[in-house]
Amino acid sequence: MSSFEEQDGVGIPDALQRLWTPHRMSYIAGETKPDSAGAPECPFCRLVALSDEDALIVARGDSVYAVLNLYPYNPGHLLILPYRHIADYTELTAAETVELAEFTQHAMRVGRAVSAPHGFNIGMNQGSIAGAGIAAHLHQHIVPRWGGDANFMPVVGHTKVLPQLLGETRQLLADAW
Incomplete structure (x- = not known):
């Protein structure tokens, strides 16, 4: 082995498993985000x-709807968003604000009935700098949490385990809604 390989670890197995997800590259690169040059229309508006x-x-409600996150942090990770293409929480009308809050409460009740989470993370990332993946269309995350859901798999194995297909999760939540 050359000194270059020894110094930089090239050619030395690191024991990490790789889960290849090349379909995510366009998302990571921002190619499908509505605020990038040449991007298609907003994915949330298309839905x-x-x-x-x-x-x-x-x-679906009158002014907002609930959709599963295509790249969930946990099973049942929902997004609540207005039909109107707006970027900032302050742009919601009074009716949209009320319905968004009601959908959030209802989503928590449904989540508890379907999968008994121990808690929830609820929040909005306002702007790209704040972590919004699609900053151009306001959306609120509702992430069910269970004790131990941040276990060794993501920390050590660098792998997120999701025990249910998105279509099955959507059906369970929709039926309970």
């Missing part, structure tokens, strides 16, 4: 024209 099953929409 509403699809069937609930195809779009992973759990429920």
